Structure formats: C-alpha cells, structure tokens
Amino acid sequence: MNKNEYISALRSQLRRLPSNDVDEIVKEFEAHFDMGIADGxxxxxxxQKLGAPEEVAQYYLSDEVPQFEVKNDGNGTSAGFPIIPVKTGWVIDRGVGPQTAAGFANGQYARPVNNQPPKPEPSDAPNAHVGAKAKETYEKVGPQGQKNIPLPPYPEYPSQNPGRVTKQPKDCHILFAWLFTIFVFIPVWILALALVLLLIAxxxxxGVLCVGLFTWVPGMSVGVGGTVCLAIASAFAAIGAAFVAFFALKGFVLGTIAYIRYIASGCKSKGGNV
Amino acid sequence: MNVQFKKGVLDLCVLAMLKDSDRYGYELASTLSETIKISDGTVYPLLRKLASDGLVASYLQESQSGPPRKYYSLTASGKIRLQELLDDWNAFTASVNKIVGGRNA
Known part of the structure; x- marks a missing residue:
C-alpha cells in the first residue's frame, strides 16, 4: 500500500466524521508519510508500521484503546512488525505486514473460535497484489527468523489461487448441443426455407390463379383483370423477395455459420461476429 | 493487563515523552514503537483523545525541511495527570515487585 492508497483508504474509513476533522487527521498522516520518506x-x-487504515480509523471512531505489547529484548521475539491491534477475529493481512509466527505462538493474534485460519474475505480481493507480496514475505522470510515455530497456513484469497478454483461450469453440454442441432435447429431451418420458397411461389x-379468375368474371376485360392481378402478384413477390434477402442472407447464412462455429468449438466461442 | 490499565499506561508513556520537550507526531510514534509493540498509526488517535481531554495541546511550527510540523505539548492539566499516572505506576510496580521479588523491590 503506498501513501495515496493508504490516505484514501483512511479517508474513506473516516467518512462518518465531520469533514474538517477528517482533513485534520489526514493531514497528520500525510505529514507522517512525508517525514518517513525524508527518513529514507x-x-x-x-x-506497514502505521497499521491497517481500518484499524487506525477504528480508534478515531470509537473510544477503544490501542492494544500494545511491551517488547521483550531478551528472547529475540520482540523484533517483529508492529502489531496491528485486534479486537475480535484474526488480523487478516491487508498489505500491512505479515503476521509473525512468534505472534501466533505467544497469542498476540486473536484466534477464531475453531482455531482455523482466517477465511478469505471478498473485500480483500482488490488487495490481492499486496496480499501476494505479503504471503511471499511470510513464507520465505518467515517471521523474523523464527523458523522453528510451525506457521499456520497463510490465508488464501480465491483470486490468487487458480489451482483451487474448480473448472468453470460450461453453460452448454456438447451432446445436448448436437441433439438440439439435429432435432430442432435443422427442422426449423428446413421449415423456414420452405416458408421462404412458399413466399416466392x-x-x-x-398471379396465374387470379388472371384465370378475373377473365372468368362476366363483364371484366382481360386487360383490367390482368393489371389488378399483376399488381397483387408483384406486391407478394416484393414481400417474398424482401424476406428471402433479409432472412436467407443475413439470418440463415450468418446465423448458421455462427451456430456451427459455436458447436464445433465445443461451446467455447461466443458464436457471434462472423 | 486489563484495558483500563493499558489505557493508563499508554497515556502515561505519551505524556511522559512530552514532559521535557514538545514533540511532533512522527517523533512520538516512532519513539514509542521502538520500545512498545504498537502500530505507529494508533498513536495519532491517542494524541487526538488526549487533546480533546485537554491534556495536550498542539501547535504548528515551521521546520527547515518540508511543511510545518504539528507539535504537541503538555497542558497544565496534562502535567497534573502525568504526575497522577506516574504515582499510580510507581505504586503499582513497587507493590507487584514486592510480591514477585523484582530487583526494585
């Protein structure tokens, strides 16, 4: 977590306070960063040394008292990271330094009731990159050389651990897709084609029918009847042609290609954009 | 250690550090976390509470490098509170040491 991330996290945690109070607090933390940077x-x-913004904000928002331990220089367990004060549950790493095994060993961290490692929190996922770094430090460097103390497993975030994520469920079963093709898609295609042909026919x-009909009607000349019939027939022909052009070309051809590609790829491709 | 006692001890530490000279937040935080396991960030809310209790006061002072620093100083009631806490602490450690056989007993 860099300065900007820290400050904005703190600011958002403190949003319940009046804005001039927040500004004042934030200014102090900005100064802290600046002085630290000047210190090299x-x-x-x-x-990391400041502690998680969430925890820091807690003390501004409540009357809670920061927890602390007196450092014991005698046995080497004292050189750990500053401990993030805890209320309940685990200190879940939010990019503010690894939990130390020494800390676990002498109970500096609150443990959950069932003594299990902390569950990943969905809200931690955005910090996965920080978490990954902290995990590396935690596992490689170990807690300040206290390697003889067994480490509880580092909590995993699902986003960081593709190995544990089960295969994505397919929304299309290949056998079903082929059955659908044979028994539904192809018959519908043939039916649609037949409809188009019918529209042309x-x-x-x-035209033939009504030319015959009108010439039969007494008193109507072949010329008038023929013109009326031609007009009606032309209108139908135009509609038919429009249907053919629209569906046959765009809908059927492109749609079929897309569909076949979709099936052939084992339902992986989206099918569209042929 | 119960919470009330711890609260007193932290207050005592911060007030004691301000006894001889005014200090700015960064100085207090880093000095305190050298000897006590505490996150630097929790020192600031503590200072704010002490200030709202009227035990410390703050003022801005120009520094040679960078922006002005926010210094904290003991108020009159801060000095009284410090003495009270110090007396409590000494009495407490003396009596515990009598029992556990500490060097200062």
Whole structure:
C-alpha cells in the first residue's frame, strides 16, 4: 500500500466524521508519510508500521484503546512488525505486514473460535497484489527468523489461487448441443426455407390463379383483370423477395455459420461476429 | 493487563515523552514503537483523545525541511495527570515487585 492508497483508504474509513476533522487527521498522516520518506523509508514500510487504515480509523471512531505489547529484548521475539491491534477475529493481512509466527505462538493474534485460519474475505480481493507480496514475505522470510515455530497456513484469497478454483461450469453440454442441432435447429431451418420458397411461389401461383379468375368474371376485360392481378402478384413477390434477402442472407447464412462455429468449438466461442 | 490499565499506561508513556520537550507526531510514534509493540498509526488517535481531554495541546511550527510540523505539548492539566499516572505506576510496580521479588523491590 503506498501513501495515496493508504490516505484514501483512511479517508474513506473516516467518512462518518465531520469533514474538517477528517482533513485534520489526514493531514497528520500525510505529514507522517512525508517525514518517513525524508527518513529514507519507503511508502510501503511506513504504511506497514502505521497499521491497517481500518484499524487506525477504528480508534478515531470509537473510544477503544490501542492494544500494545511491551517488547521483550531478551528472547529475540520482540523484533517483529508492529502489531496491528485486534479486537475480535484474526488480523487478516491487508498489505500491512505479515503476521509473525512468534505472534501466533505467544497469542498476540486473536484466534477464531475453531482455531482455523482466517477465511478469505471478498473485500480483500482488490488487495490481492499486496496480499501476494505479503504471503511471499511470510513464507520465505518467515517471521523474523523464527523458523522453528510451525506457521499456520497463510490465508488464501480465491483470486490468487487458480489451482483451487474448480473448472468453470460450461453453460452448454456438447451432446445436448448436437441433439438440439439435429432435432430442432435443422427442422426449423428446413421449415423456414420452405416458408421462404412458399413466399416466392405464392405470387406466381396467385398471379396465374387470379388472371384465370378475373377473365372468368362476366363483364371484366382481360386487360383490367390482368393489371389488378399483376399488381397483387408483384406486391407478394416484393414481400417474398424482401424476406428471402433479409432472412436467407443475413439470418440463415450468418446465423448458421455462427451456430456451427459455436458447436464445433465445443461451446467455447461466443458464436457471434462472423 | 486489563484495558483500563493499558489505557493508563499508554497515556502515561505519551505524556511522559512530552514532559521535557514538545514533540511532533512522527517523533512520538516512532519513539514509542521502538520500545512498545504498537502500530505507529494508533498513536495519532491517542494524541487526538488526549487533546480533546485537554491534556495536550498542539501547535504548528515551521521546520527547515518540508511543511510545518504539528507539535504537541503538555497542558497544565496534562502535567497534573502525568504526575497522577506516574504515582499510580510507581505504586503499582513497587507493590507487584514486592510480591514477585523484582530487583526494585
């Protein structure tokens, strides 16, 4: 967590306070960062020593008292990171330094009731990159050389651990897809094609029919009847042609190609954008 | 150690550090966390509480490098409170040491 991230996290945690109070507090933390940087520390180190913004904000928002331990220089367990004060549950790493095994051993960290490692919190996922770094430090460097103390497993965030994520469920079963193709898609395609053909055939048939009909009507001349029939037939032909052009070309051809690609790829491709 | 006692001890530490000279937040935080396991960040809310209790006061002072620093100083009631806490602490450690056989007993 760098200065800006820390400050904005703190600011958002403190949003319940009046804004001039927040400004005042934030100014002090900014000054703290600046002085630390002038001291040659990195922003990350400074953030680590400050403790999680959530925890710091807690003390501004409540009457709670910061917890502390007296450092014991005698046995080497004292050189740990500043401990993030805890209320309940685990200190889940939020990029503010690893928990130390020494800390676990002498109970500096609150443990959950069942003594299990902390569960990943969805809200921690955005900090995965920080978490990964902290995990590395935790596992490699170990807690200040206290390697003989067994480490509780580092909490995993699902986003960081693809190995544990089960395979993505497919929303398309390949057998079902083929059955659907054979028994539904192809019959519908044929039916649609037949409909289009019918639309082409209809004007011709209708034209022939009504020419015969009108010439039969007494008193109506072949010329008038023929013109009316031609007009009707042409209208149907135009509609039919429009349908053919629209569906046959765009809908059927592109749609079919997309569908076949979708099935052939084992339902992986989206099918569209042919 | 119960919470009330701890609260007193932290207050005592901060007030004692301000006894001889005024200090700015960063100085207090880093000095305190050298000897006590405490996150630097928790020193600031503590200072704010002490200030709202009227035990410390703050003022801005220009520094040679960077922006002005926010210094903290003991108020009159801060000095009284410090003496009370110090007396409590000495009485407490003396009596405990009598029992556990500490060097100062």
């Amino acid at each position: 520390k990195t922003e990350f180190e400074i953030a 209809a004007p011709i048939g209708l």
